Amino acid sequence: MARFSALVLDFLRDRRGATALEYGFIAFLISIAAVAAIREIGPSLAAKYAGVLPGLQ
Template sequence: MAKLASDFLRDESGTTAIEYALIASCISIVILVAVTGIGSSVNGRFVAVGNGLK
């Protein structure tokens, strides 16, 4: 039983997959924040152009 527990604690086979998942989620968050900011800026410009055409 002790060997099984020590083998489990030393096993690093899933570590890489978890690291890639964390990196992918961080990149997704950065993209989401950037797109939201750009979208607000573009929306403001369209509103300004629309008001100028009235």
């Protein structure tokens, strides 16, 4: 039982996976910000392209 307790304590003290989780969380927040920015900019870009398209034809 003491060996099991030692293994559980080692597992709880191990911080190697914490950095990966932090980077994953940062990437998630950046992706949310990117999606929000694209949704805001999208309609104005579509209007610009629609205005330029007749000149290209």
